[in-house]
Amino acid sequence: MKKSSIIGIIIIAIAIGVIISTYADSSTYGTFADAQKTEDELHVVGKLDKGKELIYNPKQDANYFAFYMHDNKGKNCKVVFNGTKPQDFERSEQIVLTGRMVGEEFHASKILMKCPSKYNKNEVEVRGADASEVKI
Template structure:
């Protein structure tokens, strides 16, 4: 075989491997039942269950925020974020939690909030350290980080 053909085959193999690895990292939304069965972090979409309230005491423990959320299937579970309460949490329309389920409690590492806006539909990402990053949705419906 010629040297150029071997280099071409190696390049094609690397490209295929790269595309397969990109596809493996794609996450879709799940619900609390699927998160309970999974051992990895899941993205759970739902709504804050306002009737059950929330618990956050900045003086006692500023890094513990707990509330109840109803997922897209109607299941209500307790959610704990080991971080401060996100700003404007009460105004959020929809939530996306990223985390794991342990013993009937969902432990979120991140909370994405869709807040109502007069002009646009932006989502806000809240990390465990309390930093907030605004996300915008592109025309395909996927999320992009806004600088």
């Protein structure tokens, strides 16, 4: 074999190895029940439980935020995030968490929110001088 053929085969093998290792390291989507079964980071999609309190006191600890969330299967779990509370968190329609279970709590390293669109079909938000809201 020629030297250039051997070098080409080595480069292709390295590229395949990089692609496989990137795919193997990526985290997957699951539920809180799936997160209890694994120690790897997992993406959990769900909705904020608005019936329970949000725990955030920036004067005491600005990097502690806790709340309760229902995953897509309906399981409710306490979520702890070591960071500040995201703006308009209560208005989010859907939340995607990246993290892992620690005991009975889900410790999130990232929070992504899907916020409601201000351009809803057939709905226009009108605010008056007294800041009251009317949907037309």
